[in-house]
Amino acid sequence: MKSYQISSQTKRYMFISVVVFSIFVVTFAELVDELLEKEIHHFDQIIIQWIHSFRPNLTPAMKFFTFFGSIDALSLFLFISSVLMIWKRKHWEAVFLIVGIGAGGIFNLLLKWIFQRQRPTFHRLIEETGFSFPSGHSMGSFIFYGMLCMVVIVFLESKPVKVSIILITIFLIFMIGFSRIYLGVHFPSDVLAGYAAGGAWLTICLMGLRIILETRGKNRSYHFYWKK
Numbered sequence: 001m002k003s004y005q006i007s008s009q010t011k012r013y014m015f016i017s018v019v020v021f022s023i024f025v026v027t028f029a030e031l032v033d034e035l036l037e038k039e040i041h042h043f044d045q046i047i048i049q050w051i052h053s054f055r056p057n058l059t060p061a062m063k064f065f066t067f068f069g070s071i072d073a074l075s076l077f078l079f080i081s082s083v084l085m086i087w088k089r090k091h092w093e094a095v096f097l098i099v100g101i102g103a104g105g106i107f108n109l110l111l112k113w114i115f116q117r118q119r120p121t122f123h124r125l126i127e128e129t130g131f132s133f134p135s136g137h138s139m140g141s142f143i144f145y146g147m148l149c150m151v152v153i154v155f156l157e158s159k160p161v162k163v164s165i166i167l168i169t170i171f172l173i174f175m176i177g178f179s180r181i182y183l184g185v186h187f188p189s190d191v192l193a194g195y196a197a198g199g200a201w202l203t204i205c206l207m208g209l210r211i212i213l214e215t216r217g218k219n220r221s222y223h224f225y226w227k228k
Contacts, residue, residue, distance in 0.1 A: 069141040
C-alpha cells in the first residue's frame with residue numbers, strides 16, 4: 001500500500017485551517033447560545049435600525065447585491081465556473097466547488113429546520129419564505145465566492161491582483177449579507193451565523209482539496225496567499 005508524506009507547507013496550511021475553523025465554530029456556537037437565551041434581540045434591533053436608516057436610497061443597489069447570493073445566481077455561476085475548470089483540467093477543483101456549494105446548501109436547510117427561527121415581519125421590501133437562521137444567502141455566498149476566490153488566486157503570481165480579488169470577494173460577500181438585513185428578510189444575527197457556518201464548511205472543503213492535491217502530486221503549482 002502506497003503511503004504519502006505530507007509536506008511541511010501542507011502541515012502548516014492544515015494547522016492554520018484548524019485554527020480558522022475553530023474560530024468560525026465558536027462564533028456560530030456563541031450566536032446559537034444568544035439566540036436560545038433570547039439575548040440577541042437588542043443587538044439585532046440596533047443594527048437593523050442603523051441599516052434601515054439608509055432607506056430608500058440604497059434599495060436598487062441592495063436588490064442588485066442580494067441577487068448574487070440567490071439560488072439562481074449561485075447555480076448559474078457554479079455551472080459556468082465548473083465548466084471552465086473542467087475545460088482547464090482542474091477536475092478536483094470543480095468537484096470540490098460543486099460538492100461544497102451543494103452540501104453547504106443542504107447543511108443550511110438542516111440548520112434552518114433545527115432552529116426554526118421566523119423571519120422579521122416588519123418593513124420588508126421583498127418577500128421570502130422559509131426559516132431565517134442562518135441566512136442562506138450569506139452562507140451560500142461565503143462558501144461559493146470564498147472557494148472560487150481561493151481557487152483563482154492560487155494560480156496568480158501578482159500579489160496586487162491577488163489582494164484585489166480577495167478584497168472584491170470580501171466586499172461582495174459583505175454586501176450580500178448587508179442587503180438581506182436592509183431588505184428586511186433577515187436579522188443581523190442570521191447573517192453572522194450564515195457567515196460563521198459557511199466559513200466553517202468552506203474551511204473543511206479547502207482542507208480536503210489541499211490533501212487531495214497534495215497526495216496526487218499537484219501541490220507544487222499551488223502558492224496560497226499565506227505562504228511566505
